[in-house]
Amino acid sequence: MTRQIVLNAFDMNCVTHIVAGTWRHPESQAARYKDLEYWTDLAKLLERGLFDGLFIADVLGIYDVYAGGPEAALRSGAQVPVNDPLLVVPAMAAATQHLGFGITAATSFEHPYSFARRMSTLDHLTKGRVGWNIVTGYLESAARNHGLDTITPHADRYDIADEYTEVLYKLWEGSWEDDAVGAEPGRAHYADPAKVHPIEHLGKHFRVPGIHLCEPSIQRTPVLYQAGASHRGKQFGAENAEVIFIGAPTKEVLREAVADIRTRASDAGRDPYDVKIVNGHVAVTGASPQAARDRYEDFRRYTDPEGALALWSGWLGSDLSRFDLDDPVAVTDNEYLKSSVQMFGQGQWTLRDFIDAHAIDAEGGFSVGGPTEVADDLQSWVEETDVDGFNLTNVITPGSFADFIDHVVPELQRRGVYKTAYEEGSLRHKLFGRGARLPESHRAARYRRVTEEATR
Template sequence: MTRQIVLNAFDMNCVAHIVAGTWRHPESQAAQYKDLRYWLDLAKLLERGLFDGLFIADVLGVYDVYGGGPEAALRSGAQVPVNDPLLVVPAMATVTEHLGFGVTAATSFEHPYSFARRMSTLDHLTKGRVGWNIVTGYLESAARNHGLDTITPHADRYDIADEYTEVLYKLWEGSWDDDAVGTDPRRAEYADPAKVHPIGHEGRHFRVPGIHLCEPSPQRTPVLYQAGASSRGKQFGAENAEVIFVGAPTKEALRETVADIRRRAEAAGRDPYDVKIVNGHVVVTGADDAAAQARYADFRRYIDPEGALALWSGWLGTDLSQFDLDDPVAVTDNEFLKSSVQNYGQGQWTLRDFVDAHAIDAEGGFSVGGPQRVADDLQEWVEETDVDGFNITNAITPGSFVDFVDHVVPELQRRGVYKTSYAEGTLRHKLFGQGPRLPETHRAAGYRRVTQEAHR
C-alpha cells in the first residue's frame, strides 16, 4: 500500500503569522482573522482539500526583542495582535464533518486542572476532532506578563511539562471509568460516584487532589501534537507526542531529525511509527511553473523586512536591530530557540541575504512550481527523509491554501499518495486507524482505570 501523505494547514489567529507583510496583498484576507466567517470559510476549504487538520499556532507574549520593544512587531502585525486559538474551533466544527483541529497552549502559563476541562469540552463539541499542540513557551514577554521575572530555563520548562502532562493524563484517562455515566432514563443516577475517582496528585509543581470536571470525551486525551526541536524537546515529544512538527530547512537536516525522533520513540517503548512527523513547508503554486514563479515574485513585493527581523529576533533571542542589513551575523546558541543553531549553523550571513532567502520560507521546506513540480518535491521529501507529511504554511491567506487545494491536491491524488476520502471516526482514528483512544504503549495508558464493562 502506498504511503499516504499527512497534510495540515498552518495558521494563527492573527494578521501576520510566519510571512510578515503579505497581509497587504490585495488577495489576502488575513486582516479578517477577527471575523468568524474567515475561519468558517477556511475550514470548509481545507475539508474540501481533505486536509487532516488545521494547526493553529499561538504565543502569549509579544516579539519585543528587536529594537528592545514591540514597535516593529506592532507596525508589521507580526503575531500581534493575536487572539485565542481555542475559541474559533467550535464554530469551525459546525461547518465540517472530518477536519481536525490542533490548538496550541503553553504548559508554562495555565494550570493543568482548568486546561483539562477546556480541552475535554472541545473534544466533546468537535466529536473527537481536536488535538493539543504542547509547547513550553519561549518569549520573555510572556513570562513577564504572567508574573515571572524571566523565562524559566529550557530544561526546567520541560521538567514542568513532564509533570503537567502527568496531571492531564490522570484527569483525562483515569478519573472517570468508561461506564461512569449513563443516560438511560430508567437509571437512577447520571454519574455513578463509585466510578469517578479523585486523582490525588501531589507533585513538585502542581497539587490536584480532586476529580476531572468533565465526563469522558470521545478521545479522552486529545491527539497530542508537539513542536519542540531541541534535544530535550525531541525527547519529550518521543515520550508523549503523536504528531511532531519540525521545521528543517533541508532534506539532510530533516532526515537526521526524523531518524532521531523515531529512535527515541522506540527507546520509550513505542512503535516509532506511532509518531507522525510533519515538516513545515511553504508552497507557492499555480496552474503551471510560469504562473507559480509569477505568483512568487508578486508575493515578494509585499515582504516587510522589519517585521521578518522582529520575528527572527524573538525566535533567536537576539536583537537583530543592532546589525546593519549588510553586516555579517553569526547565529549563537541561546536559551530561547536552541534548534535554530542546528538548522542555520555557525556560519556568517548578512541580514539582507537572510531576509531575501527566508522571509517567505522561514518554516522549513519550500516549493515553487506547478502541480507536477510541487508534487515531485513533496514526494521526494517523504521518500528521502521518512517524514510523514507537511504543515503547509501560507504566503497569503487563504489564497495559498486555495492554490494548493485546486492545483496540488488533485495531482497528489492522481499519484496515489494522498487520500481521496476521509475515514470515519475521531481525529486519532483518522490518523492511525486504531480507534479513538491512545494505544497501550503510550505513557498515558498507565493512568487508566479499565472497568469490567470495558472487557466484555
C-alpha cells in the first residue's frame, strides 16, 4: 500500500502564532480567535480536508527577552494575548466526527493529578480524538509567574517530565480495570471498588497516593506528541512519543533527524515506525504557480520584523536587540542562530537577512506554487527523508488552510498519497490502524494491571 501522508494544521489560541504581522491582512480572521465560531468553523474546514488533526501550540509566559521587556510582543500580538487551548476543543469536537486535537501542555507548571483528569475528560468528550503535546516549558517569564525564581535547568525539566508521565501512566493505564464500571440495567453498583486501585506513587517530585478520578476513556492515554530537539529531548521522545514534531529547514537535516529518532525508538524497545514524524511546513498555494507567487508577495507586505525578532529572541533565549540588523549573524553569541544560517548555506547573512528569510517560513520546510508544484515538493520530502507527514503552519488563518485544502489535497489524493476518507475510530486508531490503546511495547504498558484487548 502506498504510504499515506499525515497532515496536521498547526495553530495557536492567539492572534499571532508563527508568522508575525499577517493578522493585519484583509483576509485574515486571526483576530476572531476569541470567538467560538472561529474554532468550530476551522475544525469543520480541516475535517473537509481530511486532516488528521489540529495541533494547538501554547505558552504560559510572555516573550520578553527582546529589548528586555514584553513591548514588542504586545505590539505585534506575538503569542500574547493567548487563551487556553483546551477550552475550545469540546466545541470543535461537537462540530466534527473525525478530526483529532493535539493540545500543548507543560509538565513544569501543573500537577499531574489534576492534568490527568482534564485530559481524560477531553478524551471522553471527543470520543477518543485527543492528544497531548508534551513540553517542559522554556520561557523565564512562565517560570517567574508560577512562583519560581528562574526556569528549571534543562536536564532537571526532563527528569521532572519522566516522573510526570510515570504518574500519568499509572493513573490512566493502571488505576481502573477495564470492567470496573457498568451501567447496564439491573446492576446494583456503578463502579466495583475491588477494580479501582490507588496508584501509591511516591517519587522525588510528586506524591500521588490515590485513584484516578476518571473512569477509563476510549484511549485511556491520549495520543502522545512531542517536539524536543536536544539530546535529552530526543531520548524522552523516543521512549514516550507517538508523534514527534521537527522543524528541519532542509531535507538533509530532516533525513538525519528522522533516522536518529527511529534508531532511538528501536533502542528503547519500540518499533521505529510506532513513531509518526512530522516536519513543520509552510505552503503558499493557489490555482496556478503565478497565483501562488502573487499570494506570497502579498503576504510578505504584512509581515512584522519587530514581531519576528520578539519571537526569535524568545525561542533562542537571546536578546537580538543587542545587535544591529545589518551585522553578520556570525557576530551574535547564539550558536543555534549561527548554525541555522549555516544549514541554509548562507554564512554571510546579516540578522536582517535572517529575519527577512524567516518572516514566513520560520519552522521547517517551505513551498510556493500551484497544486502540482506543492504536491511534488511534499512528496519529495517524504520520499527523500522518511518523514511521515507535516505540521502545516498558516500564514493567514483560515485562508492558508483553505487554499491547501482546495488546491493541494485533491492533487495528493489523485496521486494516491493522501486518504480520500477517514477510518472510523479513535485518533490513535486512525494514525496507526490497530485500536485505541497504546501498544504493549510502549513504556506506559508496564503500569497496566491486566493485558487489555485494544478497542476501536
